[in-house]
Amino acid sequence: MIDPDDADRPGSPAPGGADWWRRAVLYQVYVRSFADSDGDGVGDLPGLRRHLPVLVELGVDALWITPFYRSPMADHGYDVADHRDVDPLFGRLADLDALLAEAAAAGLRVLVDLVPNHSSAAHPAFVEALAAPPGDPRRALYVFRDGRGPDGAAPPNNWRSVFGGPAWTRVPDGQWYLHLFDAAQPDWNWSHPAVRADHEATLRFWLDRGVDGFRIDVSHGLVKDAELRDNPPGVDLEPDSGFRDEAEPHVWDQDGVHEIYRSWRTLTEGYTARDGRARVLIGETWVSDPVRLARYVRPDELHLTFSFSLLGAPFTSSAWRAAIDAERDALGAVGAAATWVLANHDVVRPVGRYGGGAVGERRARAALLTMLALPGVAVLYQGDELALPQVEVAPADRRDPVWTRSGGTSAGRDGARVPMPWSGDAPPYGFSADGVRPWLPQPADWAARTVLAQAADPMSTWLLVRGALTLRRSLPHLRGDELRWRDDVPAGCLAFDRLPPVSGAEPGSASASGHTAGTATSVGPSGMTCVMATDGPVRLAISGRLALASGPVGYDGATLDLPADTTVWVAPPAP
Template sequence: MTATDPTPLASDDDWWRAAVVYQVYVRSFADSDGDGVGDLGGIRQRLPYLRDLGVDALWLTPFYTSPQIDAGYDVADYRDVDPLFGDLADFDAMITDAHALGLRIIVDLVPNHTSSAHPWFTAALAAGPGSPERERYLFADGRGVDGELPPNDWESIFGGPAWTRLPDGQWYLHLFDPAQPDLNWRHPRVRAEFEDVLRFWLDRGVDGFRIDVAHGMIKAEGLPDVGFSSMTTGRRQSELLGKGRLPYFDQDEVHDIYRAWRPILDSYPGGRMAVAEAWAETPQRLARYIGPDELHQAFSFDFLDATWSADSFRKVIDTALAEATIVGAPTTWVLSNHDRQRHVTRYGDGEVGLRRARAAALLMLALPGSTYLYQGEELGLPEVLDLPDALRQDPAFLRTGESRDGCRVPIPWGGELPPYGFGPQGSELSWLPAPATWRALSVAAQTGTPGSTLELYRAALRVRHTHPALSATAGPVVWQETGPGVLAFRRDADDAALTCVVNLSGAPVRIDGYGRPMVASADLTGQDAGHVLPVDAAAWFERR
């Protein structure tokens, strides 16, 4: 079957350089059929909302055929839609409508591992040790007298050992859940398979890929020990992510894969792109994933990890911009995603957290490069911290007690009672329950409400798309002299300048000389000659 809309939007090969991309966590965005789980039909129905919000593209989390052990990141068929979310006809209709509205579609690709239900893995289990079928995964004999010990000390990112033993005595590697066996990317059949998968979705019109665990596909030869484990030191190996070298992440050979993928992307019109979810121990190693012969972008997670202080944000921004200069590609900024606690809660929760989250949004949206928004952040949603354990579905929860479900609660669209319009009229089903406090945070409650977080995002995105000083060709960040705890930077265009000011000082500050206020996360006081910026607030000022 071919795509109904294989041609992308008007060809702007650099569209991704300053794009605002909205992450859709598919199962929690909108439910069209009333089964309590979001789906492709729900996304299609809500596309006008995303257009009106002002985003350029959608990144969809996995919707492929899957047992859903890890919310679709355990893929059993990379070329089909799981019936939970619809079918390929629903996907084609959705992407056709998205393109008609000027929205591009980025899909999640999960190449490090498959589902244990994938035909390849079931064939490997049936074929037995030493078979060609097992060569497509990472099977190994154990250590110890009878092979009763794992092949090495590697740990799962979800906690516990990264190896599971089979009844025939061999072990298989899974850096995540046992239902997610790692592929052997040194096998030519694996590489050929994913090159074909790329073409399958590019032929259907997708505009890009988010590469899950982009740093993970190649493991060090010989599968050497890390040298410490949580069992012996109390420190989990995952603590080294982005800080140190692990034999199962960021191996040099992984770049051969992306050098093979880039010509495929470049062979399609319209600027098809790929963004890496990659962790590396230094900025220099992370930069290697990006370039004219590899991937277009890599997420900058340091911005997400910045603490609420001027020094922390300034350091992270300067570092990220320096990295962008190294590779000649724009930085990607992100404050929240489906794997991390929502930033309203990280910044203090309640009124303080929301105030800071609104200010951080203006800070992020004024920076050069592309921005990735996580669904619901435009509503100011906090993390749901009190989900009953029995309802949590994150596979990491059973192994570590840590759960990502609190940022995955379906977003509220409207109405007085949960699930707040998540499904069709009259539907009361929702795979995770929304709190009663979310009634006031729904799309309907915030639309047209002056000062609401939704209207703040809409206003900021309108300015970002129309103001020359925030365009992809505008000038770089120029830091301004400020008092302690205040960040201010200017960006220039030929006929205008825009200055972003953020008050992280703990006291109101007077802002003089930056021009006319355009957007503010909190009410300013004063006149054009000088304004007072409240605590934990940000504002954009224009001078022409």
């Protein structure tokens, strides 16, 4: 393994100045499951503060923190009752202020979650709307409609909740309100100016406190079809379906969302202009067509949007190459960086998705190392750096509203949300005080998966990720946007060269964000090659130095023997 001597110090701000976000490593903190400081079994902001040094040592550039706002917790914080305060379950506003200060001192940026599609049913505005009669202006802040049929007993249309069941709930006076998620999460009416003004006030509230940006929940869903037309019949989506836009064309990806994000971009750029510190807007945009996805990151809209194509791609070289090309072509056309994702709190963890057990873990490590070699932004979900598996949570312990709304037909997302193991030989593995039962139970066999155990194991995923993040900072080949596919490799093998930034090309320019055409036949003195074997072992001639490997390989500096489900980074030969 290469030990770069020109690496930036751990914890230094992500390189790139005002454009730091174009190639940052973003670490998602699911705050409920990260670290519990007060012994109630639920993670909190002081617990996160306690572990900031570990994240600095790992080498991430920025944190995305899931909602910590006041909430009844029907959907674990994504049902927000007050977007400008901290729920006592997670701490106080003073804890958030201290976290921002300590993170900044350590060189970490902090993005917080904004949930603009819906509120909690306990939000004061919705409580007032329910108390008001039909036609009252207070109801216009949400989507209330009369039902269909002679007595209005049928929902206004055929829309379905993402969590299962109808997307409409009837209130005692006979009207129905829209909730694309749980009934405790009514959708805002984004055609109302007061809704827009209130959310802009929320943006300013947190920007004034020092956050570096926002992850925007359900960014493709705020605006609905103006006529609330029925979706095409015959499609029965599961709660864990990620891309729903093609099956539900009147719900998702409506053109009106772009006006909202243009106004938010103007707002955040105003803050940046005052102090030179870039604020970032990143969308959770489940849009299947990369060209339509790219519309969200045009120069005057969001800075970034998650690229979910790899998350849904099967573990084959052809599927990965097709997904990478489609995203890069579409995003490059608007000068945007790709934001690669393999996991988050809503989907099955990669180890489980790739087959589980030893095979799933090998593939998860290989996929992670390949993703970290790609140009653009990489997103780590807490536990990715430990290769945590998907947990089979017993029905009696499940807490996800997907489980209840689906009538028990979907296990929900709890298996990806089991609390982090930090140290020790038994639950709660340092997540909470000894003897405390976490809000979701941890497996009894995670002792070797704790952060402390993996930090001492030279073959661990934690050290693999730390090494990869060090090289992302230090190797010039990984600093630009250039990627060149290698077609001189066997079938079932994905290989590409990373090249230093083109001289004089600014990030986001056509030459910096487009592909480099042609087929590579050797690693040039300025290139670094990533090779992933997906369909079986491969042997190929490649000169250089082994920088990193996701598993055991054979390499003599000229010939590489790469087992199946393994990725390597090969750096140029020593001068």
